[in-house]
Amino acid sequence: MKIFRILIKYEWLNFRADKGLLILTALTLFAGLYGIYYGTTEIERQRENIAALDVLTEHNVEEMKVKFLGDADAGDIGYYHSTFAVNHPDSWASLSLGQRDVNPYYLKLRLLNLQSQLYDTENINPLKVLSGNFDLAFVLVYLFPLLIIGLCFNILSAEKEQGTLPLLLSQPISLPLVVGAKLTFRMMLVLGLALLLSVVAMVWGQVVPDVRIGIWLGVVLLYCLFWFGVAFLVAALQKNSAFNAVTLLGVWLLLTIIIPALLNVYVAVKQPVPQALELTIKQREVVHAGWDKPKRETMNKFFAHYPQWTDTTEIQGRFAWRWYYAFQHLGDVAVEDLARDYQESLQARHQLVAQLNVLSVPVNVQGIFNAMAGSDLPSHLAFLQSASRYHDSLREYYYPFLFNQVAFTHADYDGEPRHSFTSSPDFATAYSGLVKLVVSVLLVYAVALLLFRVKEASVK
Amino acid sequence: MVKSIAKKEFVSTLRDSRFVALSVIVLLLLLAATIVGLHSYKTLQAERDTAQETVNDQFVSAADRHPHRMAHYGSYAFRPKSSISFLDFGMDSYTGASVYMEAHRQNSANFSQAQQSSSLIRFGEMTVAFVLQMLIPLLIIFLCFGAFTQEKETGTLKILLSQGISLRQMAWAKIAGYSKVVALVVAPALALASLLLFGRGGFELGGDVVIRLLLFMLFYLVYFFIFIVLSVVVSALHQRSSTALVTLLGIWILFCVITPKAAANLGANLYTTPTKAQMEADVHEEVAKGIDGHNSQDERAEALKQELLEKYNVETLEELPVNFDGILMALGEEQSSHVFQEHFDELTGTFEKQNSISEYVGLLNPYLAVRHLSMGMAGSDFSHFIHFQKMAEQYRYNQSQKLNHIQATQLKYGDKETRLSSETWKDFTPFTYETPPAGWALGNHLLSLGAMLLWLVLVSTVGIRLIDKTKVA
């Protein structure tokens, strides 16, 4: 044990004296801090934008009150008045932004047909979303493996290449002890850095302290251990530094870029989502056909869904709001199956990825991070469902006014339901990902140890 | 002598089984990416073609309707994929595929590929451009890192130099040899891509597509050349192969992984994007109250009314020979489109400012320069997307105004009942989209083009001059 400490002390001395390694470590630290800054600013901006929506809604209500000074027809209000369905970020979202920049985090809703409003997009700079987020998850998933590779690619080969190994091994110490000490030193450094950054991010982002602190730190720890295992495995091949560097970078490239890109192709082919365009076209067709259909027919169809309004008066004349909103809603009913199909296909896509991510540890870990931060596709789909339910409740709020032909007064704005949805973590995905991660780590170390056994240690 | 060194590099590289294995992998990936790209292109294009045809048919065969109802019925613009976008998806996966075009409203482009994917898509897509931009440089690094260091380590450098060849000549000879090797890896894939493009892909054999494809290839060749020279120079400046390799890999990571993301993120942090909700509220406000707070919607309507009454010298709107509803609607459309356009341009301007950070960083990073140029040529960059949106908006505006005009001329004031015959809609030309010419695409990327040329000049002058400094002993 004393020898171990001595070895670690000299690893530190060597590390301290190596400018290249210091720069690499400092760069990673800096990148991590920038990632934390970026993630928190981005989420803060989303929070501010969401808060500003309340102001817009209030503004809109004021405008309505001016436009309709006295009692108003609820149909007019439903048409001109808009509210927002909002998807508040989870407190952990700043650590892993996931798809929160691609998918809109609020929807402007009117009482009209829902399906024509549900898929509107936010103002997005495509180059920015193409380039992706420089958040802490990116630093941990992409850059930490590179730091580990940079620190470990010549863990043994450097000793051979600079010729110090014979002298070192002429001391009463064994090779595994030397490699173990070197790995331990690097692990302490990297894990220290990774855990420090994670804790900083948690404090900075003011996360809700729950079981996720443990999961996050555990995942970070295991993920780093996985890459150390890979480095250990390559070191066990006992090749020169250049070979190790190319091999390790090759593994990194394979796991973080090539396999995910191939998986993407596979998922797109295996689980296509053709419904979107069909949905948008059909929805328009049905809604607009509503104008041309006999009103009685439309109303009867509507009453089948809402029998409680059946007894309301017959529609007279060219236009009545309750008829208008009835066929708007029937538009949604007509594409219900398609819409469900569409969302289920998206969910199935996500499920497929969750199955396939055993092929790439980084994809798995990114998935765990996003699941914990509630920033991936399922959480967006949950938001869409919540927004749909909100739309239902809006309709149900307005229907008594429309069908009982009650005037909508200024006081009635306050009674209108408001929407709030907060992305919630997906623990099931996180836990199953964690299990897969543990298996991957064990597998790598088992293979590496086996290789070390099989390969005779050579000094030169 | 230079020729014989170039030949030596070429031959000995081809005999290096590890390099050959890597090249075969890269080549296979390149071919796979070509086929995958084409498949995805065809699927998406067919989907959008079908959708576009469907909505076009629906419009011309729509029932008898009141013109304003038809204006609200509207149409859709489905963005066709540019024919060589199968080589570089660029931003296409992140931009919406369909725009619903109706009266009074400018809708967003919806249903992007990225919104239909889980976060897996953020790891990147398997495209030809990805292989060319990221993997070939890595292959080049692997090929060239030992260019000089190996000669130093084995001591052959001194022997070569004692034969009367200069370091610079040697550098050029090596560059020539390596260029040939890279060409051998890349050429089959590019040839296949061209064949697929022109052979039987069912593409239009437009001259413009040829120019785009040729420029696309040219930019990549320059990019590879820059990487070859850079790698040879770095090798010359190092004493040991392993340190040269590590330096080059570090450069690669910085160029291809870290700076592109950092630059795009920095841009977005520096220039705040307004939310769509805020933008719509602002547009609404300005349309209602007038751009400068004067001349509100109601005042404008009143002024128009007075103007028309005076012009036709009548007392009431009913007496007008034209339909005031249609004219007022046309005026409203004109006003709101104008205001929207201003805000849209402002938004586009913000995005362009954000993106300019990436373009300027291209001066420091040839990867970014080639990425912009590549997307530009493939028609999958920001400008092409905005161009499509503008075309869609233009079509929407014209269609609405044409319908307003019909209402103004064929219907009476206050008439909300009359339905025009379905024949009327056959007069409308459906939405078609033409990709702008190659020259236009290139013009959007002059900065990146400059960055590329700057790099080319820098590595071949300053870089080669640095080689003279290499320590022989």
Add this chain to the structure above:
Amino acid sequence: MEFVLEAKQLSKVYQDKLALKGLNLQIRAGEIFCLLGQNGAGKSTTINLFLGFITPTSGAAYINGLEVARNVTEVKKYLAYIPENVMLYPNLTGLENLALFSSLAGFDYSKEELMEYLVRSGLPAEAASRRVGGYSKGMRQKVGIAIAVAKHAKVLLLDEPTSGLDPKASNEFSELLLRLSDAGTGIFMATHDIFRSKEVGTRVGIMREGELVDVLPAADLEANELEKLYLNHMHI
């Protein structure tokens, strides 16, 4: 425990090549054994076998009575080794390098003591606190000697230790070896240097194609006689 270093029918085969053929050898405490031979004769193989860096194909090597192959780590407590070209950690100073290796060997010297070892090995005091990256080969060699001396081992294994040293340093080195031998260290030195072998050696062995072909007491020989004998063995 009569012999500090011993080989019994020690053989090593690399692929098909027989690198060492049935070496039998005993070295006592205080003895200096010089092994002469051409490049590739098997000298380094012999040393690597004693160091446990390679495992014998048959036979056994013993250090201080312990079989090397079965006590790879243990035997290193009793031996010190100076390679032909001493390579050290370039980012550490000479003093730090010595401190590292001594502490690994279980010694806890003070800074003054370490300095003393370095200076006694011929390294200028001012050089000791500079980084090894800037050292000449001779300076590194002296640090290597200090490392070996500071270990106070029973056996000293030397692989061409004087190559690259200037004549003065070589002489100093010879004196050092004699001092160590007086103190009871058994020394095994592989070398090309016939004259120095004669000068310091207790016995001189000649190795050819993996075989120890002759062992002579150095004191019985004149230098030119040894050279003649050596050349004879090489050219038969």
